[in-house]
Amino acid sequence: MADEYIRKQDMVNYCKALMNAEVVQKTDNWGYGKERYNQTEVILNFIENCQPADVISKANMITLLEKTEREVLKGINRYSTPWIMIDSIFKTIRCMVNMLGEKTDG
Secondary structure (H helix, E strand, O other): OHHHOOOHHHHHHHHHHHHHHHHHHHHOOOOHHHHHHHHHHHHHHHHHHOOOOOOOOHHHHHHHHHHHHHHHHOOOOOOOHHHHHHHHHHHHHHHHHHHOOOOOOO
C-alpha cells in the first residue's frame, strides 16, 4: 500500500520537466505543444495546491493502539470478562494493522 503513495515534489518536478520539454514544441505548426504545455501547467497548479496526505506508519499505529488499550483497560480487573474481550479486540486490530498492505490470495 505504501508504494501507492506518490511524493508531491516528485510530481511537481516531473510536470516542470515536461513543461520545459514542451516549450520547444510550443511553436509547432499545429499548436499541439502549446496545448500540452497549458494542460501540464493546469495539472502542476492542481498538484501544488493539494494538501499532503495524513499518513501514519504501521509502527506508530501499533504504538497508538497499545497506548489506547492501556487507557481503556485502566481500572478493569485483568481476569474479568470485559478485560478479556477488550484485550482480544485490540489484539485482532493490531494483527489487522500488521497485515495492511500485504498481498493475499483472493
